[in-house]
Amino acid sequence: MPKFENIKGLKGRIIAFLKSLILAGRNIAPILVRKAPWIFLVLYASISWVNHFVFRTYALDLGAYTNALWDYAHFQPNDSLAFKAEPENLLSDHFDLYLPLFSPFIWIFGTYTLLVIQVSFVVWAGIMVKKLLSYRGLGEKMSLGGMWLFYLFFGIYSAISFDYHSNVIAACALPAFLLALHQKRMALAWAWLLFIIVGKENMSLWMIFVCFGLMVEFYRTKRTLLHLGLMSFTAASAFVLITGMIMPALSKTGAYPHFHYTVLGKSSGEALQFIFTHPLETLSLFFANHSNNPEADCVKPEFITLLCLAGLPLLLRRPGFLIMMVPLFFQKFFHNDPLKWGIYVQYAVEFAPIMAIGVSEVVATLRKPALKFSVLGLCLAGSAVGVVHLMQPTCLWEEKNRIRFYSEHHYKRHYPTALVKEQLDRIPAEAIVSTQSPLQPYLSLRDKVYHFPVINDAEYIVISTYESPWPVSPEELREWVRKLDHSPDWEKVATQSWVRIYKRKK
Numbered sequence: 001m002p003k004f005e006n007i008k009g010l011k012g013r014i015i016a017f018l019k020s021l022i023l024a025g026r027n028i029a030p031i032l033v034r035k036a037p038w039i040f041l042v043l044y045a046s047i048s049w050v051n052h053f054v055f056r057t058y059a060l061d062l063g064a065y066t067n068a069l070w071d072y073a074h075f076q077p078n079d080s081l082a083f084k085a086e087p088e089n090l091l092s093d094h095f096d097l098y099l100p101l102f103s104p105f106i107w108i109f110g111t112y113t114l115l116v117i118q119v120s121f122v123v124w125a126g127i128m129v130k131k132l133l134s135y136r137g138l139g140e141k142m143s144l145g146g147m148w149l150f151y152l153f154f155g156i157y158s159a160i161s162f163d164y165h166s167n168v169i170a171a172c173a174l175p176a177f178l179l180a181l182h183q184k185r186m187a188l189a190w191a192w193l194l195f196i197i198v199g200k201e202n203m204s205l206w207m208i209f210v211c212f213g214l215m216v217e218f219y220r221t222k223r224t225l226l227h228l229g230l231m232s233f234t235a236a237s238a239f240v241l242i243t244g245m246i247m248p249a250l251s252k253t254g255a256y257p258h259f260h261y262t263v264l265g266k267s268s269g270e271a272l273q274f275i276f277t278h279p280l281e282t283l284s285l286f287f288a289n290h291s292n293n294p295e296a297d298c299v300k301p302e303f304i305t306l307l308c309l310a311g312l313p314l315l316l317r318r319p320g321f322l323i324m325m326v327p328l329f330f331q332k333f334f335h336n337d338p339l340k341w342g343i344y345v346q347y348a349v350e351f352a353p354i355m356a357i358g359v360s361e362v363v364a365t366l367r368k369p370a371l372k373f374s375v376l377g378l379c380l381a382g383s384a385v386g387v388v389h390l391m392q393p394t395c396l397w398e399e400k401n402r403i404r405f406y407s408e409h410h411y412k413r414h415y416p417t418a419l420v421k422e423q424l425d426r427i428p429a430e431a432i433v434s435t436q437s438p439l440q441p442y443l444s445l446r447d448k449v450y451h452f453p454v455i456n457d458a459e460y461i462v463i464s465t466y467e468s469p470w471p472v473s474p475e476e477l478r479e480w481v482r483k484l485d486h487s488p489d490w491e492k493v494a495t496q497s498w499v500r501i502y503k504r505k506k
Contacts, residue, residue, distance in 0.1 A: 034144065036126065036144070036147055036148060036151055037123050037126060037127055037147075040122075040123060040126065040151045041119065041123045043405065044119045044122060044123065044156075044160050045119055046405045047157070047160055047161050047402075047403060047405050047410075048115045048118065048119050048160045048161070049112060049115055049116075049119070050405075050410060050411055051161065051402055052111065052112060052115055052441060052442075053417070054411065054412065054413050054417050055413065055417055055420070055438045055439060055442065055467065056399075056401070056402055056413075056438070057115075057163050057438070057441045058163060058437045058438055058440070058441065059082060059083050059436075059437040059440040059441070059451050060083055060163075060437070061163050061164060061165060062114060062115070062163040062164050062441040062444075063082055063083070063437065063440030063441040063443075063444045063449070063451075064080070064082040064083045064090070064440075064444075065096075065099060065114055065164060066106075066111055066113065066114060066441055066444040066445060067082040067444040067445070067446070067449050068082075068090050068099045068103075069099055069102065069103045069105075069106045069113060069114070069445075070103075070106060070444065070445045070446065070447070071447075072099055072100040072103035073103040073104060073106050073107070074447075077089055077090070077091075078090040078099075080092075080093060081448065081449075081450055081454075081456075082440065082444065082449050082450070082451060083451050084451075085454050086252070088250075088251065088252055089250040089251075091246070091247065091250050092247050092248075092250035092251035092252075092257070093257060094166070094200055094201065094258075095198070095200065095201040095242045095243075095246065095247055096166045096198075096199060096200055097198040097199070098166045098169055098198070098199055099166075102114065102117055105117065106445060110445065111441055111442055111444060111445060114164035115164055117164075117169070118160060118164050118165075118168055118169065119160060121168065121169050121172040121173075122156060122160065122168065122172055124172065125150065125171075125172035125173070125174075125175055125176075125352075125353060126147045126150045126151050127147070128175035128176050128179060129146050129147050129149075129150045129175045129353065129356050129357060129360075130143045130144060130146060130147040131143075131175075131179060132146075132175050132178055132179040132182065132357060133146045133147075133357065133360050133361075133364075135179060135182060135183065136182065136361070136364075138360060138361070138364045139364075141373070142360055142363065142364050142372075142376065143360075145360060145363075145376045145380065146356050146357060146359075146360035147356075148380055148383075149310070149311075149355065149356040149359060149360060149379060149380060149383055150352055150353060150355075150356035152380060152383035152384055152386075152387060153310060153351070153352040153355060153356065153383055153386070154306055154310075154343055154348065154383070154386035154387050154389070154390045155343070155347075155348030155349045155350075155351055155352050156349060156352050157387055157390055157391075157403055158343055158344055158345055158346070158347075158348060158349075158390060158403070159345065159346040159348070159349040161345075161402045161403035162344075162345040162346065162402065163441075165345075165346040165349075166199045166200050167199060167200050167202070167203065167346060167349060167350065168346055168349050169199055170195075170196045170199030170200060170203045170350075171349050171350040171352060171353060172353070173192055173195055173196050173199075174196065174210070174350075174353040174354070175353050175357065176192050177189060177192035177193060177196065177210075178214075178357065180192055181214065181218075181224060181227075181228075184223075184224070186227055189227070189231075190227075190231070193207060193231050193234070193235070197234075197235060197238050201239070201242045201243050201247060201256075201258075202239075202327075202331065204235045204236070204238040204239035204242065205235070205239045205327050205331075206324075206327050206328065206350060207231070207232075207235040208232050208235045208236050208239070208327070209323055209324055209325075209326050209327050210324045211228045211229075211231045211232035211235065212232060212323050212324075213319075213320040213321060213322070213323035213324035214228050214320060214324075215228050215229070215232075215320075216319060216320035216323060217318070217320040243256045243268075244256070259271075260335055260336045260337065261334045261335060261336065262336055263285065263290045263334060263336070264282075264334055271334075285333060285334055286300065286329065286333050287300055287301065288300075289338070291336070291337075291338045293338055295338075295395070295396060296338035296341070296395070296396065298395040299338050299341045299342040299395045299396060300333060300341050300342070302342060302343060302394065302395050303332070303341060303342050303343050303348070306343060306386040306389065306390075307351065307355070308382075309382030309383065309385055309386055310355050310359070310379060310382050310383045310386060311355065311359035311362075311363075311379040311382065311383075312355070314358075314359050314362040314363065314375075314379075315355075315358045315359065315362065317362050317365070318358055318361055318362050321354055321357070321358030321361075324354050325351065325354055328350050328351060332347060332348075338396065339396060342394075342395060342396060343386075343390055343394065344394075344396065344398055359379055360376075363375050363376050363379070390403065391403055391404050413466075414466065415464075415466045415498040416496075416498060419496050419498060420464070420496070420498050420499045421442070423494050423495070423496055423499050423501055424439070424442055424443060424462065424499070424501075426493075426501075427443065427460050427462070427501065429445070429446060430446065430447070431446065431459045431460050432446070432447070432448040432449070432450075432456075432457055432458045432459045432460070433446065433448070433449050433450070433458060433459070433460045433461075433462060434449075434450040434451075434452045434453075434454060434455045434456070434458035434460070434461045434462070435449065435450070435451075435452055435461070435462040435463065436451075436452050436462070436463050436464060436467055436468070436469065437451065437467075437468065437470060438464075438467045438468060439462055439463075439464065439467065439499075443462065451471075452472075453471075453472055453476075453480065458504070459503065459504050460501060460502065460503055460504070461484065461490065461500075461501070461502040462499065462500070462501050462502075463477065463480065463481065463499075463500050464498060464499045464500065465477065465478070465481065465500075466498055466499075481500060484500070484502050487502075488505070489504060489505055490502040490503065490504060490505065491503050491505055
């Protein structure tokens with residue numbers, strides 16, 4: 001009998017403990033939901049800023065763009081020598097006016113500047129998604145759910161895990177643009193439109209379709225329709241002007257450098273002709289592997305699957321949001337490089353605000369509260385599954401330690417990074433440096449920094465056999481080390497084996 005009473009008492013204590021956990025969960029959950037911006041700020045920073053801290057950022061694009069910040073902060077154009085062998089205005093490669101705008105912040109954040117700005121914009125965009133949905137009358141719970149849909153979208157994580165990219169900033173401005181339109185603050189909406197357009201040359205193409213999609217959404221409001229028509233015309237004019245005139249004029253080749261869609265034709269004109277004259281074949285390219293890499297067979301299906309888990313089929317009820325995605329799908333799935341098709345790096349981030357806002361708008365139209373929040377819960381769970389999947393082995397190889405914030409391997413490397421930084425900090429700030437891609441972002445706040453093996457007039461060469469030797473092979477890098485070790489023109493000044501620093505002899 002005493003044993004039975006002990007078991008019965010233990011059972012009662014367990015039940016009481018579980019009830020207290022449930023009660024605590026109910027009290028804590030609302031707080032955590034509302035504190036999402038702070039939670040995800042810490043999470044995103046633990047991915048992005050840690051990567052830079054342990055030399056997991058690269059010449060393309062953080063090193064090159066940080067060097068451009070230094071030039072713009074000193075009121076001079078950037079010559080692209082951080083990643084090119086011959087000088088060429090950086091705007092000929094990507095028409096990005098954010099860099100001059102952000103350049104003063106290097107005096108505060110140093111080489112972390114663009115990463116700090118990128119994470120801050122992502123967190124702010126989630127807040128703007130919530131404000132937009134709240135203004136639209138979706139209620140607090142649905143608005144918070146939309147914010148979480150944005151923060152949990154897999155494209156956000158893949159983007160912040162790999163350097164800095166201006167299309168992330170432009171995509172994060174979309175909720176503010178939409179909010180201004182709904183509030184009928186047209187001057188502010190035009191300002192956000194122009195801000196998005198100058199972020200990168202293809203953002204103007206995207207905004208043409210964003211405006212088309214919004215015309216479907218605002219079809220009953222004539223004044224807004226007029227503004228959207230003018231906005232789409234402005235975006236189209238900007239796209240033609242930037243890609244057809246400004247960038248070719250700045251380029252040494254006299255042409256726009258990023259048309260990589262040979263499956264459609266040799267030029268944008270041929271591509272448009274192919275799309276309109278071969279619609280079925282064009283449609284098949286959304287699923288077909290048109291590369292020579294058999295490992296890419298699953299890349300497009302993988303991307304579409306993750307979009308569906310996040311709620312893509314729901315947007316059939318709001319086709320305006322699907323129209324906004326048209327150029328995003330075209331730019332991804334028709335590209336020559338299979339890496340662009342999938343869930344990797346920054347090539348999915350523009351979907352994040354459209355999916356979060358569009359899915360929330362559709363879910364809010366469901367009449368039964370139980371069904372409404374069940375569907376929202378499924379979309380949130382599906383988005384979370386997408387993030388978890390992103391951190392596991394996927395179709396194409398990717399360094400997962402860049403994004404696995406929960407793993408100890410994310411926070412350390414296979415060599416002592418602190419000792420390497422001690423050596424790099426001994427290089428004078430005004431010295432001209434040639435260095436490998438993973439080391440360049442740390443050394444980019446100077447007048448000249450070259451991407452090894454380009455040396456030119458470099459006063460220091462910095463290389464490490466512990467890092468990727470790209471664009472040379474490991475064998476070529478070892479040969480370079482052998483030559484430099486025995487060169488009469490260079491002396492080795494590093495004292496550690498993890499990094500080799502050579503100084504040009506005078």
